[in-house]
Amino acid sequence: MNFATKLNAAIASNQSILCLGLEPNPEVMPANYLAKYVSDESASPIDSLWEWMQFIIHSTSDLVCAYKPTLGFYTALGAPGLELLSKTLAAIPSHIPIILDAKHADLNSSTVMARTAFEQWQVDAITISPYMGQDIAARFLMYTDKAIFIQCHSSNTTAKAIQEYPDRTAPLYLEVVKTCQAWGSSEQLGLEVGAATPEALARIRAAAPERLILGRSLWANVDDLPKDTDTDNSEAQSLETLQQILDAGLDANGEGLLIPVNQDVLTTVEPANLVRSLRDRVNQARLHVTSQRPACPVWLPDVCLLSQQPHLDLILQFYDIGCIMFGEYVQASGAVFPYYIDLRKIISNPQVFEKVIHAYAEILENLHFDRIAGIPYGSLPTATGLALRLNYPMIFPRKEVKAHGARRLIEGNFHAGETIVVVDDILISGKSVMEGAEKLKVSGLRVEDIVVFIDHEHGVQQRLSDNGYRSHAVLKISEITETLYQAGRLNEVQFQTIAKSETG
Numbered sequence: 001m002n003f004a005t006k007l008n009a010a011i012a013s014n015q016s017i018l019c020l021g022l023e024p025n026p027e028v029m030p031a032n033y034l035a036k037y038v039s040d041e042s043a044s045p046i047d048s049l050w051e052w053m054q055f056i057i058h059s060t061s062d063l064v065c066a067y068k069p070t071l072g073f074y075t076a077l078g079a080p081g082l083e084l085l086s087k088t089l090a091a092i093p094s095h096i097p098i099i100l101d102a103k104h105a106d107l108n109s110s111t112v113m114a115r116t117a118f119e120q121w122q123v124d125a126i127t128i129s130p131y132m133g134q135d136i137a138a139r140f141l142m143y144t145d146k147a148i149f150i151q152c153h154s155s156n157t158t159a160k161a162i163q164e165y166p167d168r169t170a171p172l173y174l175e176v177v178k179t180c181q182a183w184g185s186s187e188q189l190g191l192e193v194g195a196a197t198p199e200a201l202a203r204i205r206a207a208a209p210e211r212l213i214l215g216r217s218l219w220a221n222v223d224d225l226p227k228d229t230d231t232d233n234s235e236a237q238s239l240e241t242l243q244q245i246l247d248a249g250l251d252a253n254g255e256g257l258l259i260p261v262n263q264d265v266l267t268t269v270e271p272a273n274l275v276r277s278l279r280d281r282v283n284q285a286r287l288h289v290t291s292q293r294p295a296c297p298v299w300l301p302d303v304c305l306l307s308q309q310p311h312l313d314l315i316l317q318f319y320d321i322g323c324i325m326f327g328e329y330v331q332a333s334g335a336v337f338p339y340y341i342d343l344r345k346i347i348s349n350p351q352v353f354e355k356v357i358h359a360y361a362e363i364l365e366n367l368h369f370d371r372i373a374g375i376p377y378g379s380l381p382t383a384t385g386l387a388l389r390l391n392y393p394m395i396f397p398r399k400e401v402k403a404h405g406a407r408r409l410i411e412g413n414f415h416a417g418e419t420i421v422v423v424d425d426i427l428i429s430g431k432s433v434m435e436g437a438e439k440l441k442v443s444g445l446r447v448e449d450i451v452v453f454i455d456h457e458h459g460v461q462q463r464l465s466d467n468g469y470r471s472h473a474v475l476k477i478s479e480i481t482e483t484l485y486q487a488g489r490l491n492e493v494q495f496q497t498i499a500k501s502e503t504g
């Protein structure tokens with residue numbers, strides 16, 4: 001079972017989006033545990049901390065959806081601390097996911113860290129620092145049933161100088177959010193967000209509509225400990241603030257946010273009551289927030305594409321790595337389009353490349369052919385990826401025929417009469433792909449199906465059909481622009497400009 005499935009099951013069974021930190025901090029150990037080892041000079045705090053951790057797990061395992069042991073507290077206790085970690089991990093019921101809060105930041109040790117965390121300690125997810133770039137994430141993402149959370153924002157006030165650099169309009173932390181989404185799928189890569197006010201949380205949610213957010217330090221302005229002295233007013237006030245936090249952090253489906261339990265709660269004598277109360281208040285506020293939201297986050301004629309679009313993640317990543325550019329672009333035909341698609345960039349981004357291949361493969365799997373042909377140069381990597389994935393031989397028609405050497409029109413081996421599926425990146429007029437297909441045909445091959453990633457629409461599929469080809473596209477350009485608009489990547493003016501050019 002992968003991390004996302006395990007987490008969703010725990011959320012459903014415990015009706016909770018609370019994530020509880022397991023921090024054996026001797027400085028805040030409750031008096032009853034502290035007393036045990038203070039009274040005996042030879043005693044180690046480890047035994048008391050272990051009793052405390054056990055008690056917390058035992059009291060809350062039906063109230064939270066994840067536990068988050070903070071590695072630093074265990075390593076700070078030396079070798080006995082690592083033993084305490086092993087025992088603590090083993091005490092967590094196996095159906096509750098464990099997110100190891102490691103904030104791992106060292107590239108050189110990341111392979112061994114991933115192995116220890118995922119294979120030896122068997123945690124389900126880990127927090128890592130983004131500043132070593134994609135390389136550090138990749139080591140952990142190789143474990144496809146596990147997840148990582150990228151540390152994106154801290155609630156610590158002195159962190160502002162760095163994370164809000166150079167200014168609040170385009171702060172560094174949003175660049176982190178934008179960049180790291182291209183490293184892994186939304187099932188495998190979430191964001192850790194510490195935020196004392198809902199503002200940063202809301203901006204991160206807008207920039208990452210489909211990512212799981214691991215919230216932390218969200219309680220600075222919320223009184224999450226219901227007290228006997230609570231007046232109706234302060235209760236209402238804290239519920240309102242809680243609603244603001246949820247409104248900022250929940251995704252369009254009212255999900256995608258893990259709420260931390262304030263560590264103060266865990267130092268009390270009866271944490272279960274307070275955790276239950278917090279869980280219920282979060283659920284109440286969550287219900288209120290989701291009931292206030294329109295079923296469809298942005299109104300469009302009659303469908304909510306954001307929730308239905310099966311390639312949502314791919315479209316957003318595709319955009320974020322610069323494969324779709326909006327502006328005025330002159331096409332080979334001389335026509336000016338409001339966008340340009342550059343599929344060639346995917347080769348530099350294995351995560352997106354893999355998804356693109358997967359999407360093409362879903363189409364090719366339903367077609368009959370003997371070999372795959374890519375149209376040079378843009379579609380050669382895609383055709384290669386498909387040939388390897390589907391285990392079919394590949395060929396390609398040369399763009400220009402050399403005046404020396406073998407003077408081949410087609411590279412690769414083939415037999416006349418074989419059926420070729422042609423793969424290209426985008427159909428605008430259909431000219432490039434049909435020229436390629438003709439070269440295959442004059443070499444004695446049959447071409448019936450053409451598969452592209454993007455269909456520019458405007459009747460190009462009909463043109464191909466008129467010339468005897470069936471064409472298949474992963475996405476239509478209108479699906480891409482509508483999804484980007486709904487996800488906030490395209491503004492109203494850009495969206496309308498493109499829509500007008502599509503109807504014009």
Ligand SMILES: O=c1ccn([C@@H]2O[C@H](COP(=O)(O)O)[C@@H](O)[C@H]2O)c(=O)[nH]1
Nearest residue numbers: 340341378426427428429430431432433
């Ligand atoms: O946004 C674009 C537009 C075109 N291309 C390249 O052109 C051909 C498709 O154009 P046709 O008019 O259908 O021949 C395609 O193979 C691309 O290489 C592009 O990359 N991006």
